[in-house]
Amino acid sequence: MLRASRPLLTQLIKSTTGITGLLVHPNPLPSLLQTYQSTLDVLKTLPSHAAYRQSAETLTQRKLEIVQGALGGGMKVEEMLGEGQIEQSLDIAEDELALAGNMLEWKPWEPLVEKPMLDQWEYFGQRPGQQ
Known part of the structure; x- marks a missing residue:
């Protein structure tokens, strides 16, 4: 019986991520729950019409619901999130939280201070709408 339980024990005790x-x-x-909740709190301070807020809030809320509803533990969460190992998901969540804070500072939803040049979006001699 010891042999049967040893593989189960090694699955429960993770010694390395291999990364x-x-x-x-x-x-x-x-x-992960705390980081997702903190991200949602920061996102709520952004204007509701901001495209970043809308997309990040939807994605973070979905991930939060997955983690809250996971009864199977870390492996099930890893599978449902589809971001690799749970530590990778935590790393991604922390990066998103940092980005949300930066967006609050950068205010990309505000109008540009200077108008862009008329040909700013022309690349390699192509005009918009040409292929």
Whole structure:
């Protein structure tokens, strides 16, 4: 019976992610929940018409619901999120939280200070609408 339980034990105790620089998180699900919630809190401070807020809020809310509803533990969450290992999902969530904070500072929804040049979007001699 010891042989049958050893593979199960090694699946429960993760010693490495196998990714250089990405350490195993001791308790990733609560951290992931907190990070998603913090991201949603920051996104709520952006204007509701901002395209970034709309897309990031929808995606983060979906991911939060997956993590909240996961009864099968980390492996099930990893599979449902489709972002690799749970530590990778946590890394992605932390990056999104940082980006949301930057967007609040950058205010990309505001009009440009200077109008763009008329030919700004012409590349290699092509005019818009030509192929």
